[in-house]
Amino acid sequence: MAYFQYIPSNTPLKFGNNNDRRPLNLMNGNPLEPTVKNASITMDTIPLSELFTFPQGDVDVIITLDGQKFKGKVYSKLMALASPVWRKFLFPPFPRLPKNENDKNANEENWSNKSTNNNSPSNDDDGQVSCTQRNKDTQDQDIEAHAKSDQATCDCRAPVPDLDFTEDDSDILLLLFQIAHYQFDKVPECSSLDELIGIGMLCDDYDCAKLYAPWAKRWMRDNLPPWRSLHIELVHSLEWHKLEEYEAYIFITWIWKDCGFIKFAEELVCLLRSPETDPF
Structure with a gap:
C-alpha cells in the first residue's frame, strides 16, 4: 500500500450551513487567536x-x-466513543509525565495505591491463588471483563486535561470532531479528492473510519469513477501516468471497505505483473 502525503486543496472544506463556505485564515488582531470569516452570512x-x-x-x-x-x-x-485511540489518549492506562516534582510524587503515590489494590491475590477455597487454576474459559471471561472494565473506566475516571492535535490538519479535525459531537448539519455535502485522502488518513490513524462511513460513501461517489471504467481505461488506454491517482482511489476505498475495491485491486495487480502491459 502506497503512502500518501496530504496536500490541502485550494478550496477549503465547506463547514456550517451547506450553502456557505468558510475559508480558514488568520485575521488582524491577536496572532494567537485565528479567526474564520463567513462572508455569505455575516461580516463578523x-x-x-x-x-x-x-x-x-x-x-x-x-x-x-x-x-x-x-x-x-x-x-x-x-x-471516547468515536475512537478507541482517542479513548486511550483521554483515559490512559498509565500516568502522564509529570510537569514538576509535586506532580511526580502525586503520580507515584496514586499508582502505588492502584498497584497494591489490583495485585492483591484472591484465594480460593483451598487457600491457593485462584489464577493458577484458571482454564481457557475463565481466561476468556477475564478478557471480556477487562474490556468492560476499560469502558467503565471512561465512565468513572476523570479525563486528561488536554490533548495535542498540533500535527493534524485543522480542517479535517474540525470535520471529525463535528461528526463525533453529532453536529451533522455542519458536515459538508461534498469533498475534494485531496480532502478525502486527508480524512481517510486521520480516520486510519485514529481507527474511526466506521463512524464516518456514511459521509465517506457519498464523497467517494462524487470523486471516484466506477471501478469498471477504471479497469477499461487501464487495459485499453494504458494511462500509466495516472497510476498515482489510481493508488489514491485504492487507498480511499481500502479505508472504507468499498465493495468494488477487492476486485479492482486484484485486476490492477495482474495488469502490473503482465509482461505485455509492464510500463517499466
Missing part, C-alpha cells in the same frame, strides 16, 4: 476556538493553523 469574524468548542466540553484540544496554536474544548465521553 468567528474565533476558531469557538468552532472547536463543543457543548459540555471538558477537555482542551490544542490545534495548529498556519503555524499558530489555539485551543478548543471537546466532550471526552463522545470522543
